[in-house]
Amino acid sequence: MSPERWLAAAVRCLPADRAEWGAAMMAELDEVETAERWRFALGCTRVALFPPSKGGHGSMAKGILFTLALVAVAAFALWRPETGGAWLASAISLQTWTLLFSKVFLFDLLVLVGLTWSLVKRANGVQPFARIPVAVQQRGRLAVEVYFGLMNPVLYLTVITSGPGWRNTKPLGRGLDRCIRPRRVSWWQYGAGACTARRFGWNRRGLGRGCASCCGCRWCAWCCSV
């Protein structure tokens, strides 16, 4: 694998509004001295996977990495219950939680399959959602980001830390217990709303999105604590 081919694959992950920068990096790589080429290509790869956000939209790679990390932690806790996942195992063994957890997990998997498919398409130089209007694409991307970045963690945490199974298992510790118990999540719902508003700007649009994510988190917490 040459640095050119590596970088060519990486820059295809750039969003359409940053595609020009991918071409700039590719052209610049041609001028880089041989000894520096791999270092230059790897530096550019980082930028291609995590470009600075423009107009409030972050990179898709961040959302995927975040979810993979979340799934890895949950999988580890389930695989080794004695190392701290006993409460998780007991919580999801209850039928209602199992149903909800499995639905959420299935939905996550479907979204991840969709994202992987779109990444593969992009890597092959095809725009995956070319027929869908740009405005719908942008809203879809925002919905996926809010779902993976904000609602999903709330959902997982409330599912795994609530229910009768919680009382029968070892507590997580006084501080953590207070923070993630479903009826006590309001402060980080507001935090999630504030983070969203900060990211999209303290204007009408950003505040609207902040309120939406706050309500989304609240809804998730309510669903899980009924």
Added chain:
Amino acid sequence: MQRNRPPSEQTISVLLALAAEPSAWRHGYDLCQQTGLKAGSMYPILMRLTDRGLLETTWETEPPEGRPPRHLYKPTRAGVDLARELSRKRSTEVAARLRPRLEGA
């Protein structure tokens, strides 16, 4: 609302390097070599400066045969003004830091 976060040291160094010759078009790799920044730091800075209207970009019109056109960068009027202001601020800070030592000598 645009956030008015003060520019980082790396951003300042890129801006000053560009403003040293405000009318010259510069390449990304040249800027990396001049400022000592890696590509992974340089490109996000160039992207943000362009987004904020501090940098103008264009493509090489007549690239040598067999080579793709390179992206070129030049500071805008606003970029040059900001670079001057940052440079003035930096020299004032250096002078303020050196004054007690000079007075003590």
